[in-house]
Amino acid sequence: MKTKINYSSKSRQVFTRQQGAALIVSLVIVSVMSILGLNAVKQNVVQERMANSYRFGIESLNHAEAGLEDALAAIKAGDLHVNGYGDELDPNGDGNGDDTWTITLLDQNTGVNYNVIMVDDDDGDGNPMVDSNDIVLLMAQGIGSNGTVRTVEIAVSQGTGSAFGLETAILTQEDLTISGNPNLKGTIRDIHSNQDVYLTGTTTTTGVVSAAGTVDGGVSGGGSTVSSAPTIAIPLIQPADFEQYVDYKLKSDGRVYDSNDNFIANANGVDYGGFKFDGSKWTVVKDRPADLLTGDLYFMGKFGNLEINNSPGSNGNKWFVSIMTDGYLAISGNPYFSNYKDPSDPEGFQNLLFTSATDIMINGNYNSDNKIQGIIAAREQIEISGNPNIAGSVIAGGQGNSSDFIKENSISGNPNVVYDGLLTPWENPTPEDPVRLSWRQLGMAQGAGEFAIF
Numbered sequence: 372m373k374t375k376i377n378y379s380s381k382s383r384q385v386f387t388r389q390q391g392a393a394l395i396v397s398l399v400i401v402s403v404m405s406i407l408g409l410n411a412v413k414q415n416v417v418q419e420r421m422a423n424s425y426r427f428g429i430e431s432l433n434h435a436e437a438g439l440e441d442a443l444a445a446i447k448a449g450d451l452h453v454n455g456y457g458d459e460l461d462p463n464g465d466g467n468g469d470d471t472w473t474i475t476l477l478d479q480n481t482g483v484n485y486n487v488i489m490v491d492d493d494d495g496d497g498n499p500m501v502d503s504n505d506i507v508l509l510m511a512q513g514i515g516s517n518g519t520v521r522t523v524e525i526a527v528s529q530g531t532g533s534a535f536g537l538e539t540a541i542l543t544q545e546d547l548t549i550s551g552n553p554n555l556k557g558t559i560r561d562i563h564s565n566q567d568v569y570l571t572g573t574t575t576t577t578g579v580v581s582a583a584g585t586v587d588g589g590v591s592g593g594g595s596t597v598s599s600a601p602t603i604a605i606p607l608i609q610p611a612d613f614e615q616y617v618d619y620k621l622k623s624d625g626r627v628y629d630s631n632d633n634f635i636a637n638a639n640g641v642d643y644g645g646f647k648f649d650g651s652k653w654t655v656v657k658d659r660p661a662d663l664l665t666g667d668l669y670f671m672g673k674f675g676n677l678e679i680n681n682s683p684g685s686n687g688n689k690w691f692v693s694i695m696t697d698g699y700l701a702i703s704g705n706p707y708f709s710n711y712k713d714p715s716d717p718e719g720f721q722n723l724l725f726t727s728a729t730d731i732m733i734n735g736n737y738n739s740d741n742k743i744q745g746i747i748a749a750r751e752q753i754e755i756s757g758n759p760n761i762a763g764s765v766i767a768g769g770q771g772n773s774s775d776f777i778k779e780n781s782i783s784g785n786p787n788v789v790y791d792g793l794l795t796p797w798e799n800p801t802p803e804d805p806v807r808l809s810w811r812q813l814g815m816a817q818g819a820g821e822f823a824i825f
Contacts, residue, residue, distance in 0.1 A: 427515040435513030435523040438485030442509050446527065484514040492526060492604060506604050526604040537746065537764040539563045540578070540790040543780045544605050544769025545752070549574050551783035553755075557790045560594070564780075565602045565769075572783070606797035608750040608768045610669065610695035610726050613796065616716045617695065619664055621646060621653060623672030645683070652676035652698070655706075658683045660690040666711050670696040675728075676776075680704050686740045693723060693745070699730040699776040700749075705737055710745040719796035722746050724763060729774035731767075733759050734784075746793055752777040756784040764790050 475486045492508045510524045539561040541547070547564040552573045555562070560578030562568065568580055570588025577593045580586055581600035590596060614620075620628040625639035625648035636643040639650075644664035645657030651674050657663055658681055670677050675697030684690040684707030691711045694700060712721040724745025725731055731749040734757040744762040747753070753767040754777045765788070767780045 427517045427519040428521060431513040431515035431519045431521040432523070433513065434483050434485045434515065435511040435521050437483050438487040438511035438513060439509055439523055439525055442487050442489070442511070443527070482516060484516075486512040486514075489527075492602075537766070537790075537793060537795055539603065539764070540788050541765045541782075542603060542605065543753070543767040545767070545780055546584075547767075547780045547782070549782045551756070552785045553782055553788060554592075554785070555788050555790075557788075559764075559790045559792055563600065563603050565605070568596075570596075605766065605768050605770075606748075606795070608726065608728070608748050608766065608770060610697060610728050613695065613720055613723070613726070614669060616667055616713070616720050617669040618666030618713075619644075619668050621648070621668065621670045621675075623674040623697075625650070648674075650674070652678055655679045655681060655683060660684050660688055663690055663692070665691045667693045667713065667716075668695070670694070670698065672697055674698060677701070678703070679706055682706055684708070693725075695723075695726045697728045699732070699774050700725055700727045701732045701776070703732070703734045705735045705741065707741050708743055717796060719794045719798055722763075722793045723748065723796060725749075727751075730754070730777035732777060733757070733761075735759060742789075746795060752780050754780070755782045755786050758785045759787075761786060761788045762790070764793060 487509060489507055489509050492506050506526050508524060509527055510522060513521050513523070515521075538559065540555050540557070540559050541562040543564045544566070545564070546566045546569070547562070548569045548571070549562075550569075550571045552575070555574070555576040555578060560576040562574070562576070562578070562580045564582045564584070566582065567584040568582045568586045568588075570580065570586065570590065574580060574590045574594075575592040576590055579595050579597055580590055581597040583600055583602045585598045586596040588596075618630050619635075620630075620632070621638070622628065626637050627635045627643055627646075629635055638644075638646055638648045638653075641647065642656050645655055645662050646653050646664065647656050653670055653676065655663070655678075660683060663683055669675075676699050677694065677696050678701045680703050682705040686707060689707045689709035691709045693711045708724070710721075710724045714721075722745055724743065725747045727749045729749070729751045730753070731747060732754045733743070733747070734755075736758045737743075737760050739760065742760045742762045746763050746766070747761070748766040748768070750768045750770045751772055751774060752769070753765060755761075755765070769780075772778075
């Protein structure tokens, strides 16, 4: 028996309304999906443009680097002259002073496109044709295939002058904030930043606190401040340049090697020579110098970080060591250091005490007989706090910011800095290595006309 179902008019109306609601919902969904699709397309376009911008930026940077390398090769080959003609800037070596020198390359085969000029740096003598500090600037403009431009600047020294000698007790490329009460002594009592200096504490010096930008604040002790001062060339700080002189290499796998790369020990989680590696950094775990590695130590690689949180050594039994790191160096204890000086090494290298490819932090409460002696050079930033006694010079190169350990240069506490001048490893080029370089400054520009500002 079949059952016949009769739909009432009211039921048909409900069904019709449901069909209408479904249509509206469908239209809304289609609209939303269309909007999402358009946004996805736009996002893809933006991402593609960003990728292209990055690609062309890298391309133009590579072209600029190629220009610099060609110019440096010409200098080392003797085809391009820097200094040596009565301080006249004479790039082509014809005996006549020139204010600039230019080379241009557009290689259709390789696509390399660059312009390079050489000019006198801002050495403060007011004459672009007279090189008063044995330093000139090479500036290369690399041009990408879409017109993107990158410029690279490098300071160059050739000869036996005092280029990259440290004529200041404290030198930074980036801003320097002095909130503490540093006391500068010795024959050289100057502080300089190639950007700005902020003096919020009491800086005591008879020297000059200067900045290529602005000095905000004053000093005590009879010193003075100077804003808009000439920039000071900062050497290219690369610990790897001095690897040939080190005694021990402590690498990022926790292994220790001698100067000839012979494996000595594995310090992963265990003490060797007073040092222990935890997978990301090295620490000093012994206090007696007899239990510690001595000599020139190089902490190498991605995890070449070193922290000294204890107090090895004493006034009568100092720890003879010099330290280089590819990572950061942090000293928060009160160790008694004595700069290790191997007489077989160049004098400039012997004067290096701490050298870091990233940041250096020095903290602690040192007494009068505990001095940190030598050059302290960080490729990026420095932070000095507590009451350290520094017998040497401090450099913060500002050559990037690969480490977040220290974000800006600062001096707090009550440090004493006594500096009487030291020969640096960046001075006095030899016939085998006739060129000394400063750090490289990279800039991005979208128009070829930007190069004219130099």
